[in-house]
Amino acid sequence: MLYQIARKTVEPLSALLDSIGIDDAYAFSKKLFAPQISIFVYHRVGPQLHDWLYRSVNEYIFEKQIQWLKSTHTIISLEELVDLIRENKQPGGNVAVITFDDGYKDNYLYAFPILKKYQVPATVFLTTGCIDQRKLLWGDALDYIVLTTAADTIEHDLLGTIPIKSRKEKSSALFEIKQNIMKKIPNMQKVRLLEDLERELGVEIPEHPGDGIMLSWEEVRKMREGGILFGAHTVTHPILSNATFKEAKFEIEQSKHRIEAELGEQITTFAYPNGKPADINADTIGLLKQNNFTCAVTTLPTKINHNSDLLGLGRITTTNNYSLFKFLASGLYSDGIHLIGFHEPGCNQISGDH
Ligand SMILES: [Zn+2]
Structure with a gap:
């Protein structure tokens, strides 16, 4: 609900501000007088492949966003940002870092050529189990099950009865199941619930559903040769605080080792x-330290400066709406809500991404 209110207010406002050039002017003034450091997170970039698949940032919009960032920021790699913070240096102008989460194939097909064209560094965080087993992320698998089933009701002990006849009912069921249940229960219970839904809704997920959707190791190596950097994003994408210590240890260590072995x-x-x-x-942070991770990124758009905690760097979630992207990236949004003392909602709540 908060997201709907926020989006309804912010979208037209960002379009208006963009139309009169305020975002550009604001980003330029920040560059001169109060340089900011921002890390951006993308997931999918490219055309929409399937009705059931989480929507992406269109490749033309992505190119415009990169062009705009190049004109208002210096785009550096995440590693360079780590050095900047470690050396306690203030940036001379706005600094941007580009990241991608999960490891979708479209990062190779659509984002990589644009990053090469503009010589922009980027880091892709890989969910290694999806690459190894050519599987979908659990959130995408849930979307596939609910959006493609012929059933019109979900009946489950944990979920109760949920109507899923229309697309609207399916969308609100997905939001409820994903955000309010699956992201909050122990990881193993989530895995079992997904299996229950697949069986009970009569959906057969193909043997290798990740083919055509997730990156292959060959594509990862080609991107690495082209200058793209890679980071770990676990094996199966669990919420780490819902995982047991043993599960979290496996997820963190194994994803790191798999990428290291491939690259x-x-x-x-x-x-x-x-x-x-x-x-x-605390276990998550401890495991990252034990495994010599030098930095870790969140999806909360907290401001970054030379004092920032390297294991909790905030990121701005990007959006397919170009005006809204500029509103978020220029600093207008975060400075504006700070100014009025309003509690800062995640950019996810504004952009609508998950
Ligand atoms: Zn992710």
Whole structure:
């Protein structure tokens, strides 16, 4: 609900501000007088492949966003940002870092050529189990099950009875199941619930549903040769605070080791699945330290400066709406809500991304 109110207010406002050039002017003034450091997170970039698949940032919009960031920011790699913070340096102008979560194939097909064209560094955080087993992320698998089933009701002990006849009912069922149940229950219970739904809704997920959707290791190596950096994002994308210590240890260590084995280099950056404060606990941080991760990124748009905690760097979630992207990226949104003393909702709540 908060997201709907926020989006209804912010979308037209951002379009208006963009139309009169305020975002550009604001980003330019920040560059001169109060430089800001921002990390951006993308998921999918490219055309919409399937009705059931989480929507992406269109490749033309992505290119415009990169062009705009190049004109208002210096785009550096995440590793360079780590050095900047470690050396306690203030940036000379606005600084941006580009990241991608999960490891979708469209990062290779559509984003990589644009990043090469503009010579922009980026880090892709890989969910290694989805690459190894050519599987979908659990959230995408849930979307596939609910959006493609012929059943018109979900009946389940944990969920009760939920109507899923229309697309609208399916969308609200998905929101409820994903955000309010699956992201809050113990990881193993979530895995079982997904299996129950697949069986009870009569949906057969193809043997290798990740084919055509998730990256292959060959594509990862080609991107690495082209200058893209990689970080770990676990094996199966659990909410780490819902996982047992043993599960979390496996998820963190195994994802790091798999990428290191494929690329033959040390992996030192990490992105928390879902990335909100409730998704991270002391065990998670301890495991990252034990495994020599030098930085970890969240999905909370907290401001970054030379004092920032390297294991909790905030990111701005991007959006397919170009005006809204500029509103978020220029600093207008975060400075505006700070100014009026309003509680800062996640950018996810504004952009509508998950
Ligand atoms: Zn993710």
